[in-house]
Amino acid sequence: MTLTAPAPAAETPRSRRRAPGPLQRARDSYRRYWYAYAMVAPVVIVLGVLVGYPLARGFYLTLTDANSLNSARTIGVNTIDATYKFIGLDNYAEILWGPSAYDRFWSHFVWTIVWTVTCVVLHYVIGLGLAMLLNQRLRGRVAYRLLLILPWAVPTFVTVFAWRIMLADAGVINTMLGTIGLAEPSWLENPTWQRTAAIMVNTWCGVPFMMLSLLGGLQSIDENLYEAAEIDGASAWQRFRHVTLPGLSSVSSTVVLLGVIWTFNQFAIIFLLFGNTAPDAQILVTWAYRLGFGQQPRDFAMSAAYGVLLLAILIVFTSFYYRWLKRNDQLA
Numbered sequence: 001m002t003l004t005a006p007a008p009a010a011e012t013p014r015s016r017r018r019a020p021g022p023l024q025r026a027r028d029s030y031r032r033y034w035y036a037y038a039m040v041a042p043v044v045i046v047l048g049v050l051v052g053y054p055l056a057r058g059f060y061l062t063l064t065d066a067n068s069l070n071s072a073r074t075i076g077v078n079t080i081d082a083t084y085k086f087i088g089l090d091n092y093a094e095i096l097w098g099p100s101a102y103d104r105f106w107s108h109f110v111w112t113i114v115w116t117v118t119c120v121v122l123h124y125v126i127g128l129g130l131a132m133l134l135n136q137r138l139r140g141r142v143a144y145r146l147l148l149i150l151p152w153a154v155p156t157f158v159t160v161f162a163w164r165i166m167l168a169d170a171g172v173i174n175t176m177l178g179t180i181g182l183a184e185p186s187w188l189e190n191p192t193w194q195r196t197a198a199i200m201v202n203t204w205c206g207v208p209f210m211m212l213s214l215l216g217g218l219q220s221i222d223e224n225l226y227e228a229a230e231i232d233g234a235s236a237w238q239r240f241r242h243v244t245l246p247g248l249s250s251v252s253s254t255v256v257l258l259g260v261i262w263t264f265n266q267f268a269i270i271f272l273l274f275g276n277t278a279p280d281a282q283i284l285v286t287w288a289y290r291l292g293f294g295q296q297p298r299d300f301a302m303s304a305a306y307g308v309l310l311l312a313i314l315i316v317f318t319s320f321y322y323r324w325l326k327r328n329d330q331l332a
Helices: 020-061 090-097 102-134 141-153 156-167 171-179 189-221 224-232 234-246 248-264 266-274 284-293 299-330
Strands: 072-074 078-080
Touching: 020 234, 020 299, 072 141, 078 266, 090 156, 090 299, 102 189, 102 248, 102 284, 141 189, 156 171, 156 266, 189 234, 189 266, 224 234, 234 248, 248 299, 266 284, 284 299
Parallel strands: none
Antiparallel strands: 072 078
16 A cells, blocks of 8 residues: 655745845744843943944044144133044054154054964963973972962052063172073163063963963863873873863963954053053054153044054954864864
């Protein structure tokens, strides 16, 4: 006996349903999730006021020639209206291709890249080494953790001022170097040593966060994997390469991205260490501050343009970084 499945009924125009439009979908979503929208609304409003408006205002300033001489200001009882004008993309062209583009942007851009890569590599390598050390069964391990987290717990300005004292010509570091017969560098005057000092201080401040993050990742790796690798005869390097690093991949990708963003925009250490001096040691964010607030007349438009370029660079880097991570995950 043969059974024949009934053929599906032909679809008629009446049976077809038109897909809801975007307005209808928005209404349906609001009816279904109105409580969630009500909870999120205050955060969206606050972010719009504190982040959205300044960002939009700053971008508008990049399209003008605003400075401290033609902006609206109040002197005594007199109010002076703004007289700056719209100039389009001239500020960006001046920054990227103008006659002083290398001295004002590209030299600082190259140094910012070197600063970021060097600091993040040192943060990760030293932090991973300390995390692996603290992950062992050591006597007094809690005390070691507390001591190593202190540079991160102490306020940044206290740490940087302490380093300024130690890096002075007659400071502790030069005194120790002179005692063992080594040269005593001008850490706060010579451009090369200024950059070296900035990397040292930022490494000191950034390693504890990296160490704690990687320590948490190490503690989440199954110990059975190490035991199985050891039984198979894997050496310490092979266990590190094939067990530890893959086990830390998700944590490492996150902390490296955060480290790049924070270091690229690390204003406090450079500014507190050198102020408005040391032009060769200024990274892009401190150079933008110098243009907008550390000179006369203060160039608000150019400073805002630097800020927009910084944001664009980080957005491009983040997008490529996530694509690279996704591609590696697919290959794995």
